[in-house]
């Protein structure tokens with residue numbers, strides 16, 4: 845992997861939310877709208893980060909409830925992948941979340957790039973949710989990274 849050193853991970857704001865929504869629309873069959881991302885900026889439980897270089901090239905959104913973090917969405921723009929940006933977003937999320945007991949998420953069973961990314965960052969497969977996704981219908985794999993002894 846060639847890491848991009850010019851990429852900065854910064855808090856999402858009203859300006860970059862516009863570009864984030866475009867990346868979301870390119871990546872997912874049931875994308876969140878720009879308004880949904882803007883609403884997240886007002887949500888005290890939300891951690892919303894953007895990856896910025898010559899343009900907005902990725903983002904992550906998660907919710908922190910007590911000592912648990914749930915990742916709602918993460919994506920890197922086509923043409924900017926395999927450069928360490930997804931990893932940088934996960935690392936910065938951990939920093940922003942502070943001391944937590946776990947970070948968890950669902951991922952399409954066939955989404956190997958994402959599953960490999962999460963495994964590389966210490967997430968384990970802990971379950972499946974049947975037919976969790978639509979367009980197309982697909983099972984979800986539940987993945988969790990634990991920060992405390994179980």
Ligand SMILES: CC(C)(COP(=O)(O)OP(=O)(O)OC[C@H]1O[C@@H](n2cnc3c(N)ncnc32)[C@H](O)[C@@H]1OP(=O)(O)O)[C@@H](O)C(=O)NCCC(=O)NCCS
Pocket residue numbers: 845871917918919920921924925926927928929930931932950951952955956957958960961962964
């Ligand atoms: C999943 C995604 C966010 C990864 O972002 P990225 O910036 O390309 O990830 P990184 O460059 O940080 O990759 C880190 C590691 O993840 C794994 N990985 C990422 N993409 C991979 C691929 N296409 N094939 C195999 N492994 C992959 C590798 O282990 C990689 O390390 P390496 O490059 O040293 O081998 C990106 O592919 C994406 O936006 N996909 C579409 C949206 C999506 O599916 N989001 C997840 C929803 S649950």
